[in-house]
Amino acid sequence: MGTIVSPSLLAADFMNLGKEVEMVNRSEAEWVHLDIMDGVFVPNISYGLPVVEQIKKASRKVLDVHLMIVQPERYVEAFRKAGADILTVHAEASTHLHRTLQQIKACGMKAGVALNPHTPVGTLEDIIGEADVVLVMSVNPGFGGQSFIAHAVEKVRKLKRLIEKTGSGALIEVDGGVNTETGRLLVEAGADALVAGSFVFRSEHPEETVRELKELKA
Numbered sequence: 001m002g003t004i005v006s007p008s009l010l011a012a013d014f015m016n017l018g019k020e021v022e023m024v025n026r027s028e029a030e031w032v033h034l035d036i037m038d039g040v041f042v043p044n045i046s047y048g049l050p051v052v053e054q055i056k057k058a059s060r061k062v063l064d065v066h067l068m069i070v071q072p073e074r075y076v077e078a079f080r081k082a083g084a085d086i087l088t089v090h091a092e093a094s095t096h097l098h099r100t101l102q103q104i105k106a107c108g109m110k111a112g113v114a115l116n117p118h119t120p121v122g123t124l125e126d127i128i129g130e131a132d133v134v135l136v137m138s139v140n141p142g143f144g145g146q147s148f149i150a151h152a153v154e155k156v157r158k159l160k161r162l163i164e165k166t167g168s169g170a171l172i173e174v175d176g177g178v179n180t181e182t183g184r185l186l187v188e189a190g191a192d193a194l195v196a197g198s199f200v201f202r203s204e205h206p207e208e209t210v211r212e213l214k215e216l217k218a
Contacts, residue, residue: 002214003183004193006031006064006173007206009055010046011197017051020201021058027210031064031086033175033195036079038069041093042142049082056083064195066114066175068141069093073100080107088112088135088173091123101130112173116141117149121158128168133193134159138186139176148177153189160190180212187216 007029012020024032034052039045056063065084067075072089073096079087087109094100097113104111112133113124117140124134136159138152156172163170174186175195183194194213203209 003187003191003216004031004171004173005029005210005213006033006193006195007200007210008033008035008175008195008197010035011201013201017055018058021055023206024210025058025060027207028214029061029210031062031193032059033064033066033197034084036065036067036069037142041070041090042068044142049078052079052082052084062086064088064112064173066112066135067093068114073103076100076103076107080109084109086110086112086133088114088133090114090116090141091119092116098127098130101127105130105132114141114175115155117152121155121162124159125162125166128162128166128170131168131170133171133173134163135173135175135195136191137176138174138178138182141176146177148179148182152176153185156186156189156191178213180216183213183216188218190218 037044037046062085064086066088087104101111110132113131114135138149139146171192173193174191178194178196179199200206
C-alpha cells in the first residue's frame with residue numbers, strides 16, 4: 001500500500017484554496033490534513049468550522065482534522081457535522097483523554113491523539129487501545145515551515161514498540177518538517193502516515209512530491 005500521505009492545507013495558497021484541494025484530489029494522497037488552532041493552546045490562529053465544511057464539499061480524500069485547541073471535547077460533535085473523518089486531539093489539552101477518544105468514536109469518527117515534542121510516549125500507555133491514530137509532532141505546533149526535530153525518529157520507534165506490545169491497531173502519523181529525507185527515516189522507524197505542508201504545496205510539482213512520499217517504505 002505504501003505510506004499514507006496527508007498534505008497539510010495550512011501551507012496551501014488560501015487565495016486559491018479550491019484549486020489546492022483539487023490538486024490534492026488528483027494526487028495519490030489518501031488523506032488531507034486540517035490544522036485547527038485557537039490562539040490559546042498554540043500561539044497561532046488558523047481556520048474553523050465553516051472552512052472545514054467547504055473543504056469537505058470539495059475534497060474526495062479522508063479529512064484528517066487536527067485540533068490544536070483547549071477543551072477539544074466541546075467541539076467533537078461540531079467537527080463531525082463539518083465532515084471530519086479522523087479527529088485528533090492533543091494529550092496535553094484534554095483533561096479526560098480516555099473519555100474524549102470514546103466520544104469521538106461514538107460520533108462515528110476515527111479517534112486520534114497527538115503528542116507535542118516534549119510529551120513522552122509513555123503518556124499513552126493506558127489509553128493506546130482507544131486510539132486509532134497517534135500523531136507525533138516533529139516540530140512545536142502552531143506554525144508551518146519549522147525544522148524537523150530529530151528525536152521524533154526515536155519517539156516513533158518507542159511508539160511502535162508500545163503499539164506492538166499492547167496489540168493496539170493504532171496508526172502512527174508524523175507532522176512537522178517532513179520531506180523525502182526525514183520521511184524515509186520516519187517510515188523506517190515505523191510511521192504509517194506522513195503529514196507534509198510546505199514540502200508539498202511549495203513544490204514545483206506537488207503531485208509528484210506526494211508520489212515520492214507515498215513510495216517511501218520501511
